[in-house]
Structures are given as C-alpha cells and as structure tokens.
Amino acid sequence: MALATVNISFNREILRQIDEVAKNEARTRSELIREAARIYIERKKKWESIFSYGESLALKYGFTEEDVNEEIKKYRKEKKQNAK
Numbered sequence: 001m002a003l004a005t006v007n008i009s010f011n012r013e014i015l016r017q018i019d020e021v022a023k024n025e026a027r028t029r030s031e032l033i034r035e036a037a038r039i040y041i042e043r044k045k046k047w048e049s050i051f052s053y054g055e056s057l058a059l060k061y062g063f064t065e066e067d068v069n070e071e072i073k074k075y076r077k078e079k080k081q082n083a084k
Helices: 012-024 029-061 065-083
Strands: none
Touching (some): 012 029
C-alpha cells in the first residue's frame, strides 16, 4: 500500500490527547489517526446506508418525517406510562 504524507493542524489539547492515547496503545500518532479516519469513514457509510434504507421505506409506504416524529412521541409516551 502506497502512503502519502499530509499535514494536519490540531489544537494543542487535541494533539495532547492523541499522543496520550497513542502512547497508551503503543502506537504512533499516524497509526492512531489512520485508524480514526477509517472508523469515521466506515460509520459514515453505515449511516448513509441506514438513511437510504429509511428513505426508500418512506417512499414505499408514504411516510413523512412528521409521521415518524409522531410515532416516536407516541412510543415514548407509552413507555413512560408503562414505567409508572
């Protein structure tokens, strides 16, 4: 795998935290930041997939965002009443 070098600016506190985690995990800053980027990208893709699926169901069944919000409110209200 070919690597490319990039310059990234961090404020001192975040850099201190990065260095602390890297040291505790016996890895370099670069390794830690690469893994963080990979995890972010994977999560972003998963959320995009989830939202895409939700949008396709909404189109299929004719749901609106307001319909979903109302169902969430009903569920929370019922859950709260059942907890009493």
